[in-house]
Amino acid sequence: MTAPRNDLPSSVPRPDGELEQLERVWRTPRGLRFLTTVNNTSIGLLYIGTALLFFLLAGILGLMIRAQLALPDSSLLSPGVYNQVFTMHGTVMMFLFAIPVVEAISVFLLPGMLGARDLPFPRLSAYAFWAYAAGGIGFFVSLFAGLAPDGGWFMYPPLSGKEHSPGINADFWLLGIGFIEISAIAGAIELIVGILFTRAPGMTLRRMPVYAWAMLVIALMIVFAFPAIIAGTALLELERAYDWPFFIAARGGDPVLWQHLFWFFGHPEVYIIFLPAAGMVSTMIPSLVGARLVGHKAVVIALGAVGVVSFALWAHHMFTAGLSLWSSTLVSAASMTVAVPTAVQVFAWIATLWRGEVRFNAPMLFVLGFLFIFVLGGLTGVMVAVLPFDWQAHDSYFIVAHLHYVLIGGLVFPMFGALYYWLPLVNGHRLSERLARWVFGLMFAGMNLAFFPMHISGLLGMPRRVYTYSTEMGWDALNLASSIGAFILALGVLVFMVDAARTLRRPKRAHGNPWQAPTLEWLPAEDYATRSIADVRSREPLWDQPQLAGEVVAGAHWLPGTATGRRETIVTSPVQATPLYVQVLPGDSWWPFAGALGTAGFFLLLTVHMTLAAWLCGAVAIASVLAWMWQSDSLPGLAESRQARVADDVVLPVGATGMRSHSWWATIIMLVVDATIFASFLFAHIHTAMRLDVCPPPGNSLPATVWGWVVCGALAAGSMLMEWARRQSAHGWQRLAFALAAICMLGGVSAEVGSHVAAGLDPVTTAWGATVAAMLAYQGLHGVLLAILAVYLWLRSWCGRLTATNRATLDNCTLVWHYATLQGVALAAALRIISGS
Known part of the structure; x- marks a missing residue:
């Protein structure tokens, strides 16, 4: 080519x-x-x-x-x-x-x-x-x-x-x-x-x-x-x-299970917020100083390393939740490790600033403010990764201060820098440089005045989420300073909004x-x-x-x-x-x-x-x-x-078509999401089962093994019919295969759910029964959605829309069908393995 x-x-x-x-x-x-x-x-x-x-x-x-x-x-x-x-x-x-x-x-x-x-x-x-x-x-x-x-x-x-x-x-x-x-x-x-x-x-x-x-x-x-x-x-x-x-x-449940699920999302989310801001900073700095980014390859590797390590940090927020010392120690070590690839990016930015010519325009001011605030937030993050310190500072205003230094420094300041940098793409006009200095000054001073005193009030014992406090606690001046700082920060944002509205009203130009x-x-x-x-x-x-x-x-x-x-x-x-x-x-x-x-x-x-x-x-x-x-x-x-x-x-x-199509790969990614949701439900079941002395608990039982084979056979038959339909060119045979595949899928799901109900599954009495019922309901949802897709494919075939070139939906629906079959087989096997049947 x-x-x-x-x-x-x-x-x-x-x-x-x-x-x-x-x-x-x-x-x-x-x-x-x-x-x-x-x-x-x-x-x-x-x-x-x-x-x-x-x-x-x-x-x-x-x-x-x-x-x-x-x-x-x-x-x-x-x-x-x-x-x-x-x-x-x-x-x-x-x-x-x-x-x-x-x-x-x-x-x-x-x-x-x-x-x-x-x-x-x-x-x-x-x-x-x-x-x-x-x-x-x-x-x-x-x-x-x-x-x-x-x-x-x-x-x-x-x-x-x-x-x-x-x-x-x-x-x-x-x-x-x-x-x-x-x-x-x-x-x-x-x-x-x-x-x-x-x-x-x-x-x-x-x-x-x-x-x-x-x-x-x-x-x-x-x-x-x-x-x-x-x-x-x-x-x-x-x-x-x-x-x-x-x-x-x-009833056998565990409130800590919610913390595991929430923070497996919640702590990576902090880096999901920070990494795009870091990417924007890595893109803006070379333009602003007229020099190529130092260590481009190292910065890219560091981005990936932060993404991977962040998933080991979810219990960073659970050091006081009763985890074992071994688990807490591993998470503590990971919390400190993530600082290394983050520091690689910071050093690359500083080296690029050193190599180029720094001009103190609006985007550069916010980039420099980001470096100062985020690094300070990162240092307090390393502090709360140390177990003895976290046990003392947990749920105090020290954590509130750390959180806001990371989030405002790691997202808000880079975002404002990006708005100043890329706003000309909207209508060709830049925001006011004179007002930008006021915006930055108010936001930088207000942010530090608002949140730095919270470190001190937290160390003095002020807990998070309090509605009020008495003057005897000695937190009056610190809280008043924080409140004044918050309003100064808000004033800076207001000035920015006024300037942005003024600029966006101007006539569009190149x-x-x-x-x-x-x-x-x-x-x-x-x-x-x-x-x-x-x-x-x-x-x-x-x-x-x-x-x-x-x-x-x-x-x-x-x-x-x-x-x-x-x-x-x-x-x-x-x-x-x-x-x-x-x-x-x-x-x-x-x-x-x-x-x-x-x-x-x-x-x-x-x-x-x-x-x-x-x-x-x-x-x-x-x-x-x-x-x-x-x-x-x-x-x-x-x-x-x-x-x-x-x-x-x-x-x-x-x-x-097929694997060469971008939509095929999008379906694969969607199925990874689907599998991760199912894995979360399965984790909830395992977490609940591990807390039991007897599994299944008294009053609950699993259906006979033969039902598992029936379910797996029905699901496999549906998948084979869909694969056969995908390879067919005759529309009549395709439509028959879609109908039979839907019957097999719904039959397999119904057999799985029905056999558990007949065996005495009770999702109200015990958490074990509830987690089983949740996984069965999730599999049932797949059965219903696939039945809808089968009708959709039947109609497309009937209208002559499933041809050698117009087949993306058929290819992708077949992928989803195969995944639902694998999920159903995994569900049947996991329930019996976990319960020792």
């Missing part, structure tokens, strides 16, 4: 009307139809704006907390309202701001930085955003109705159980946060596939920007970390709704390259991204290929127009970025918007016990997803060869 010509633009004439057709295909809808847009630029800006809205709302709640604690014996907020406010402050900051803003910035930046027209699943990005926005706003509004959760952003049982939280406040947290995490996982799948498969030709992994590496690492972390919190929230909601005692000690940056997002771009997809030949293409911008604008590189008359991008190989095929991208659609509203409505209406309306919303969500799948699983009407010319002397196939 030959690369496109790299002649001067003037020597590469383009056909008349090519650019106009490209503009027409990618034009962003106006008016009410803007709700249908799926373009990464539009969705990314909406995403960023919504995340910043939640940042402001959570900040206001934080100011209410500091106003209450500014003086001793204050009664500004009642105890009940205070509990709701501090719970919502932490929840909104962590779940509705920190993670979403990380993904939002990447949705906006990554396609341009990678040289792609868009991310590979634009409708998935749109769905993830609208679900997050609708659900997040619905969740936040619960505060005004007095229904906001009040058990802390960590929701520890038994406080969050039905006995101590009888209302629906905790249900809002469990159901709301659960589906918001699903939205985050959808975004992570999009990012992994986009980074690995839609980089510009020639952008090998060695040439990929550090920010893209950081987002790849955190997307993989989300895939493995977030399923634990989804499983945990499902178990706690089942306990509250149906009295299944997963966390009730009197953004140019104001920082002389080396990365591709600074190429001239419109709705369709760049005029042609750049041919990348180095790690810093805009520095090493000075004519690149002009050549790309002239259409001298890859895919200068629309080869199929629709939106497209080029799919490249994961390592070497060799062009493989042209991917036809789905266009604007109402279906992601409708599906997202249906999903949000399902969870929120279930919370207020409007069951019928909730299930109607769930049906809308499923129907919308199936409708956009129906539209997307089609290729344009090209010639039989289905080839597209992407450069003067290069022709690529349109679309791919």
